Amino acid sequence: SDVCYQKGGNCLDDNKRYLFYEVNRPEGFNLRRDVYLRFAMLARKMKESNDEKLNNIQLVLPPWSNLVHWKYTDKPEHIPWGYYFDVDSLKKFAPVVEMYEFFANYPNKYSKVEIEEVYTLQHFEDMFETGNFQDKMQLDNCNKDYHYSYFSYKNVTSKNTRCLSYHGPATKLSEIFSNSSAKTILIDHAEVALHDYFGSPLYWQARRSMRFNKDLKSIADEFRRKFLHSSDDKDGTRLPDDWTDETAKRSAVGGPYVGIHLRRKDFVRNRAEEVPTLMSVSEQVKTVLLQLNLNTVFVATDGTNEEYKTLVNLLDGFEVLRYTPDSNTKEKYGDGGVAIIDQIICSYARYFIGTYESTFTFRIQEEREIIGFKTETTFNVFCGRKDCPKPSVWEIVY
Ligand SMILES: C[C@@H]1O[C@H](OP(=O)(O)OP(=O)(O)OC[C@H]2O[C@@H](n3cnc4c(=O)[nH]c(N)nc43)[C@H](O)[C@@H]2O)[C@@H](O)[C@H](O)[C@@H]1O
Numbered sequence: 001s002d003v004c005y006q007k008g009g010n011c012l013d014d015n016k017r018y019l020f021y022e023v024n025r026p027e028g029f030n031l032r033r034d035v036y037l038r039f040a041m042l043a044r045k046m047k048e049s050n051d052e053k054l055n056n057i058q059l060v061l062p063p064w065s066n067l068v069h070w071k072y073t074d075k076p077e078h079i080p081w082g083y084y085f086d087v088d089s090l091k092k093f094a095p096v097v098e099m100y101e102f103f104a105n106y107p108n109k110y111s112k113v114e115i116e117e118v119y120t121l122q123h124f125e126d127m128f129e130t131g132n133f134q135d136k137m138q139l140d141n142c143n144k145d146y147h148y149s150y151f152s153y154k155n156v157t158s159k160n161t162r163c164l165s166y167h168g169p170a171t172k173l174s175e176i177f178s179n180s181s182a183k184t185i186l187i188d189h190a191e192v193a194l195h196d197y198f199g200s201p202l203y204w205q206a207r208r209s210m211r212f213n214k215d216l217k218s219i220a221d222e223f224r225r226k227f228l229h230s231s232d233d234k235d236g237t238r239l240p241d242d243w244t245d246e247t248a249k250r251s252a253v254g255g256p257y258v259g260i261h262l263r264r265k266d267f268v269r270n271r272a273e274e275v276p277t278l279m280s281v282s283e284q285v286k287t288v289l290l291q292l293n294l295n296t297v298f299v300a301t302d303g304t305n306e307e308y309k310t311l312v313n314l315l316d317g318f319e320v321l322r323y324t325p326d327s328n329t330k331e332k333y334g335d336g337g338v339a340i341i342d343q344i345i346c347s348y349a350r351y352f353i354g355t356y357e358s359t360f361t362f363r364i365q366e367e368r369e370i371i372g373f374k375t376e377t378t379f380n381v382f383c384g385r386k387d388c389p390k391p392s393v394w395e396i397v398y
């Protein structure tokens with residue numbers, strides 16, 4: 001281990017290059033999941049290239065650290081992807097490694113890691129004025145002060161950070177790797193880079209590779225079985241063990257309940273027109289329950305206990321349920337795990353109603369496309385106080 005210090009702190013294997021990315025710090029879990037897809041596509045494109053500078057690239061999965069919506073109890077502060085996703089499934093789409101696997105190159109976890117090149121993406125300042133939306137990138141002065149540490153690690157730093165005005169898909173960033181010989185490159189504000197194959201078969205492959213951690217799926221399954229009379233075999237929702245074996249289908253029936261995602265908190269304040277009152281929610285849910293001849297509602301929400309109780313009272317006569325973790329699950333998987341379990345349960349419902357423009361809802365809709373539901377059972381959102389917006393329908397393609 002001292003050897004790499006004798007080589008001037010150069011601990012990395014000469015044949016490997018690492019791509020790191022970081023997202024605008026306040027962004028939530030479900031937007032971050034979408035940013036991952038863009039970078040997974042970049043990493044895959046580089047791996048498939050004939051260029052030896054590109055095809056040894058590894059995409060390092062940024063740990064789930066300090067997400068503003070989550071309470072972190074104690075440890076671990078840097079939650080690896082394996083807690084939430086099935087990393088073997090991810091690896092079948094793109095060459096990814098966990099951050100701890102990258103750190104294993106160094107003598108210990110406190111070793112100083114200097115990232116050779118950091119590019120902070122920013123929008124072209126004049127893009128909207130000039131209306132020039134062509135793909136382009138250019139090293140520039142920074143529009144803002146970016147003083148960030150990376151991944152909330154004190155020992156991960158860089159002496160070489162630059163701002164890159166950027167407009168284009170994430171796959172265009174391969175040019176940076178072609179033009180540099182750095183072994184470690186970090187793209188910050190990665191959300192500025194866009195999808196280029198959004199909605200294509202390749203996009204959906206990446207999305208399908210994002211299988212959840214198997215333990216979280218089985219916790220959700222147990223809840224479905226115990227409280228919702230729902231199981232994959234009964235409901236026509238069983239998927240192959242390996243996502244690469246999935247094929248197109250629209251035959252999923254789903255468990256005998258309506259799943260709803262009720263985003264509250266900041267949405268109630270900031271999106272007053274689109275967010276319904278709880279009274280209105282209960283009316284909209286009742287209409288669907290009666291239409292489908294069902295009696296049970298599963299509620300996923302970030303709302304308060306008070307709001308939940310109010311809704312239960314308003315739905316008097318119907319069975320209203322939500323998932324509450326036991327102390328082990330809560331401690332092991334934290335708020336992120338509970339959010340995923342809520343998403344899974346909503347994904348297997350006979351009918352789903354979500355919250356307009358919530359990325360939490362979008363990810364449920366995608367999951368239901370993968371499971372094979374008819375689109376009309378999925379792309380529904382609550383009508384708000386003033387508006388009754390129609391959600392975009394993004395159908396799966398193979
Ligand atoms: C407007 C934007 O909305 C974005 O939220 P939006 O897309 O709904 O989607 P998320 O960013 O995933 O929501 C933020 C967090 O809220 C919690 N949460 C929301 N809904 C539920 C739920 O039904 N069950 C559970 N267990 N947790 C929930 C969860 O921790 C999730 O990671 C925000 O991330 C942005 O910061 C911004 O506020």
